[in-house]
Amino acid sequence: MSEYTCVDSFCGAGGLGLGLQQAGLDIRLSFDIDDICIKTIKENEKYFSHPALVADITDMLKGKALEICKMERGELFLLAGGPPCQGFSIQRRGSDIDSRNQLVFKYAQLVNELYPKYFVMENVTGIAGKRGKTILEQLIDELKGIGYEVHINLLDAQDYGVPQRRKRYIIVGERTDMGVYYVYPKPNGEHRTVRDTIGSLPEPLMDGSDYPGIPLHRRDKLSDINLKRIRALKPGQGREYLPEDLLADCHKIDSSVIGYRNVYGRMEWDDVAPTITARFDSFTRGKFGHPDQDRSVSLREGALLQTFPMDFRFTGNKVDIARQIGNAVPPTLAEQIGRSIIECYKRREEE
Template sequence: MRLTCVDSFSGAGGLSLGLHKAGFEVLLSFDIEPKCIETINNNKKYFSHPALCEDIRNMLGGRLLNHIGLKQGELFLLAGGPPCQGFSVQRIGEDLDSRNDLVLQYGSLIDEVRPMFFVMENVSGIQGKRGKTILSELISHMEDIGYVVHKQLINAEDYGIPQRRKRIILVGERRDIGSEYTFPVPTGERHTVRETIEFLPEPPTDGTSHSEYPLHRRDRLSDKNIKRLMALQQGQGRDHLPEELLADCHRIDSSIIGHRNVYGRMSWDDVAPTITARFDSFTRGMFGHPEQLRSISLCEGALLQTFPVDFVFSGSKVEIARQIGNAVPPNLAKIIGESIIEYYLRKEVKNIVLSGNH
């Protein structure tokens, strides 16, 4: 059995990279963002499969199967993380984002391809009022066409990823395969910010990239933001800033408006906060370096997402930060992928034993 896989909504390839490390044969990645595809194509050390710039709404099942040379029902795993910004708990007071219909489009692709397994990753907010209707509709559709769907809220921190990152994971298996898949047990490993990024030298003070690590450069900060960082110890956020350094919008009680975890520093001996698409600015979260007067670099964010240090990202600073922050951590994808393979192989062995006893 070929452990074939397709990564839809691939982004920069975090899911593809982890699934490849788990033992999958990735046949194809596709994403609507050209710079994401450029990133995958620029990492031949890690990827040998083709990557296409495609909108899933144009990637009908027959077309996808033609690309990978398989028939309906033959693909082992279809994986993907439909864009999730509309479900994010960080979007306060907004209605459903129009992109969220892509979750149902992903379900349509599963219906047309009929893989043995599928995986979907999304933000925990998909279980809230904005997303639960769409999630329920997807699960009902999958059950109607013959899948058993397993759902779990996973915190990446519990699996050795050096950040708190809660995500909903769906694993679906065709009923002809089985119905007893279980999610991987937390590993008990804990990796801190210190373990992950302390080895990096301090980036140049003139704003240029480090000679050995091209994405390791410091952002320009305003004088006021430098003062804010100077006023903070590790693990402290805007709640610890003196009144004169608070932004005007933060003088209002945070229970009424805004987020408490902005203008903050990470802690060396803790895991990082969730690496978001805007992690390159400490004004957007607890993204200040634990001790230096700067936000963490793109390189550091990628490491906290468990990308290899030599992974090459393509695009502008904003585009690269978005690729990194939106990715499934490769090491988490590997653990989930391994759990699916191990489950399938156990079932195969059991079936062989049972057939031999008849």
């Protein structure tokens, strides 16, 4: 049994957990409030054999997580998880007050109760922006008060072999009673493209059913206007290349004003994909068109661009599955973060 024990909080479909496990961590517990995500974890017996529970983080406080893992405070190696961050997403408009923002402080409470040797927390770039900065500063103060050195770095998944532009803050804490040794993983120089990742997949069937032997590799039906739009675009082109008669009224304003530059776009074969979001299954929501076929990328292609294994299963309906895939930490990136934490611990032991 590994000494590198891990609790995966806010586990989602298991992208972070899968990568950490590949790095050598022993996951003792995953939990998420979303029962569909937990069903997905349980559906993947090939990859996961640990307990996975439908639970809110509040349910794990007051000693519950320690009890489930049969551990004492300070015994756990790593607490992982990315509290939901829509409250300070840059794509969100409206009030800065959002109950979901308070989840990061519940995470700090869980850190305090478990007192793991390390913790890792993933979050969107907005946490360090106008909406999230105050929350982030308060969180860091709390974590330092508990007894952690807190490291913050903005990593782009494409620098770590993920075929996708995806910038996320990775916050790593190490207990100060163990010294300060943590170093983020260096970019590995592997630049994987859309072609490398999905170029060998057959074209999905025209009737919208799964391609035989490739679950979730199916085409979404496009409306007549969206078919005209995608046919007007070459690989790598977005809405700025569409003739005016094919633009929706809300997109006739310059993209620098409205912000959403890449609606109605095609991916480019020899580049990385755009960020795979929770609605990547919709051609209207981003640059999610296939490079040369007249369709949006399939759910399976989105999962591959997120570096999930080909045989990884997802539960729920189409929207549920796209959300699970888009919200996940790419396992390939998670694995390198996990390795960097284990290496940090080993360096400490060697000195």
